[in-house]
Amino acid sequence: MRRWAGLVAALALSAPAVARAAEPVTEDVERFYRLYDATGGNPSVEQLDAYIAAGTPAFKAFARLRNVTGARMAATLAAQRAVYADARRCLAVLPAVKTRVAKAFARLVELHPEAKQPPVTIVVGRGRPVGMTYPDGVAIGLEALCAAHFMNPNLEDRFVHVIAHEYVHIQQPEELDSLEPGQPGATVARMSMKEGAAEFVSQLISGGVSQHQHVDWTKGKEAAIEAAFLRDLDKTDLSDWLFNGPGDPAKPGDLGYWVGARISKAYYDRATDKRQALRDILEMRDPKAFIAASGWKPAAP
DSSP, rough: HHHHHHHHHHHHHHHHHOOOOOOOOHHHHHHHHHHHHHTTTTTOHHHHHHHHHOOOHHHHHHHTTTOOOOOHHHHHHOOOOOHHHHHHHHHTTHHHHHHHHHHHHHHHHHHHHTTTOOOOEEEOOSSSSEEEETTEEEEHHHHHHTTTTTTOSSSSHHHHHHHHHHHHHHHSOOHHHHHOOTTTOOHHHHHHHHHHHHHHHHHHHHHOOTTTHHHHHTOOOOHHHHHHHTTTOSSOTTTTTSSOOOOOOOBBBHHHHHHHHHHHHHHHHHHEEEEHHHHHHHTTTOOOHHHHTTTTTOOOO
């Protein structure tokens, strides 16, 4: 019996570890609101610098990449007091969010076993951005996401689906995930498919999308939106399709997310090998070839 136990232990040590994505880390949020309460909502620049210096590795990366300093946080706190006060309501949903996000990540691994599983950290910064991916994981700005009132009115759903969307970006090729507007190759087709793939896979694993407003705002406009998208595929001016949101019901913004998700869904639905289809969506490098292979056509007028 002891001999078999030793063999089992040896096999366990030699087998590759199976990574498991943990629940989102909320330590930085909790530290911020302890400081916020202790100072009556008026922490000093020095106290905020200390808060940043004592942060998790993810928060320090977030602060470095997004130029979050004590001085900038203090200025934002002074100018937007309601944002930080209002964000407290989002604290209440975090326990449920953490549980649901962990399930979404498990679903991703089930569908895509080679999925990367870096941590997700929820932080408090200087009012933006809502979310950020970087090589070591995902950071979500609590106060920024809580203030995104145009998004899903259900706060729990809002956090779950936005986190899932950002996590999908981590699964995409680095050259695509890091592509920014204005860079060579950043066409309407490429950037819309980057974001649309994240929307589609987010829905697959979490049950919803980050750009919830599109559900209602695109009804009855599908044909016009998609015909215009097809005409604009090669444009490098993204202003009609991406990063122009949220817009309003008459003129929705960020429609590249919505069209890209519909194309990704068309590709996935027609595939017989769903696992390979998901891999193709995540690893897409030639968006126009992918669109052609998807079978997607603009909606009929």
